Amino acid sequence: DVKVTQSSRYLVKRTGEKVFLECVQDMDHENMFWYRQDPGLGLRLIYFSYDVKMKEKGDIPEGYSVSREKKERFSLILESASTNQTSMYLCASTLGTGGADTQYFGPGTRLTVL
């Protein structure tokens, strides 16, 4: 079974802090994704990566950056956290065979910015 793990289930940070959310997958998947999930808005794509050191913007990249130094790890960085970044963050990965790939999701990190 594919396993996608996220470093924390719950995180509380203060406005202006730099925040790192970590995601690791154990099945040698090529592609990794970061989404945020908000009530009434569903999931929205922040960034994704199709290879080490490669990244592409999604629907809402503003205020975020990402890092992929190793194939299995994809980090989401909030350079200066703000209250409107309080949300559930979901990481996902796909094998890399095309648009019909199944996305495998981690359990999510619920981030609260005070």
Next chain:
Amino acid sequence: GNSVTQMEGPVTLSEEAFLTINCTYTATGYPSLFWYVQYPGEGLQLLLKATKADDKGSNKGFEATYRKETTSFHLEKGSVQVSDSAVYFCALSGPYSGGGADGLTFGKGTHLIIQP
């Protein structure tokens, strides 16, 4: 751009009732279509998918047919159980893609509650 529209709910049904959750989409090209499910306290997992027009995806008694003419992918189940209570998301591949990877565009999710 791409978009997905689905009823938000909550949708409340009795056990053994027939379920339909409507999903319509707007997209360029020929996206793949998906239903994902999120059980309480868990991450999202794929329920079923279809990759081209007239394909039917099915799993765990759920089905959905890719209807290009009506741009729809409605989820159905003939007899729901209490264990089907969850949030259901309709999604399509794209439009953000690069290097062979496709991000998904999701609907807002439908909260389904099944009462015994």
